Amino acid sequence: MNRRQVAVAELEGRIGYVFHDRELLERALTHASVGDGALKVRHYERLEFLGDRVLNLVAAERLMALYPDAREGEMSRMMAGLVNYHACARVARSIGLPDALRMALSASKIGARDKDSVLGDACEALLGAIYVDDGLEAARAFFLAFWKDEFERLGGPKAKDPKTQLQEWAQARGLPLPAYAVEKREGPDHAPSFTVSVTVGDYDPELAEGRSRQEAEKAAALVMLLKREGPQ
Incomplete structure (x- = not known):
């Protein structure tokens, strides 16, 4: 098992989720730089598109449950704090996603592996992949487990457990x-x-x-x- 394979296994251990479809996981962890844009290389951009929508849904759902009296403007402010590439990048780092990413050496050398924009997109792709692999409940469980710190950053009223x-x-x-x-x-x-x-x-x-x-x-x-x- 090479270094990246170990990182992927550790990633699954940290998130408490093992993919049924291994090709889906590999796609979620593949940066567009791999293969220099060759069409045969399936990277995470389509899954990131889906994951962004799933993230918006589960985040809005959770905010509605936590803050029943919040106005729409306040909800929008909190939503923006949860759904952005900086927040997603922090989550990505917390689960060890950078080491599990597959990317071209040229991209890695210029620091792409640690860019918030790259990690944020990859995190959304991982969420989208979990949704495809096992449905909304699995995606929701991932969100609830790893966005806890982001909710604490919101500064909203303390929610009931x-x-x-x-x-x-x-x-x-x-x-x-x-x-x-x-x-x-x-x-x-x-x-x-x-x-x-x-x-x-x-x-x-x-x-x-x-x-x-x-x-x-x-x-x-x-x-x-x-x-x-x-x-x-």
């Missing part, structure tokens, strides 16, 4: 308190992935993944809220 929101939602309807259960634990000890279910009364359980049990429980609670009530 999704588990607290779900508990209040259940109590308001006279339902039992939410019950959480670990359905699956995968991955190495240094980068585990948890799948957790949440059940409220007679509602169908909802599943979500996270890098810790607590993170997965919060993601599952949010999925339950969004499916039962829509964005708050």
Whole structure:
């Protein structure tokens, strides 16, 4: 296994997601400089186009849930803070994406591997690839896990934890308190992935993944809220 292959494996470990379609992952990590623009080389630009739209959707969905009383102008300000190439580049660095990128040596030599614009596009491409590979819930889970620091940068009012929101939602309807259960634990000890279910009364359980049990429980609670009530 060469150095880049190790970096790709570590990337999947950090994000807690292993691609079913390996060619899709490779495309998401391939910069346009590879092959000097040859048509036979499939790079990440189309996936970046899709990922940008997915990012806007899950970010808007989350903001609606967190800030039910915010005005449209305030929502737009916060949205701009979440959906830009600087924010995406910070996420890219946090998951080790630079080392996993496939790019021409000439581009790497001029510093393209560490440019915010390049890393931001690659991060969106990765999000788009997760969406294609496993659907919106997987893309949402990735977003919820790795945009936490970006939400803290927003400076908006402190939002309630999704588990607290779900508990209040259940109590308001006279339902039992939410019950959480670990359905699956995968991955190495240094980068585990948890799948957790949440059940409220007679509602169908909802599943979500996270890098810790607590993170997965919060993601599952949010999925339950969004499916039962829509964005708050």
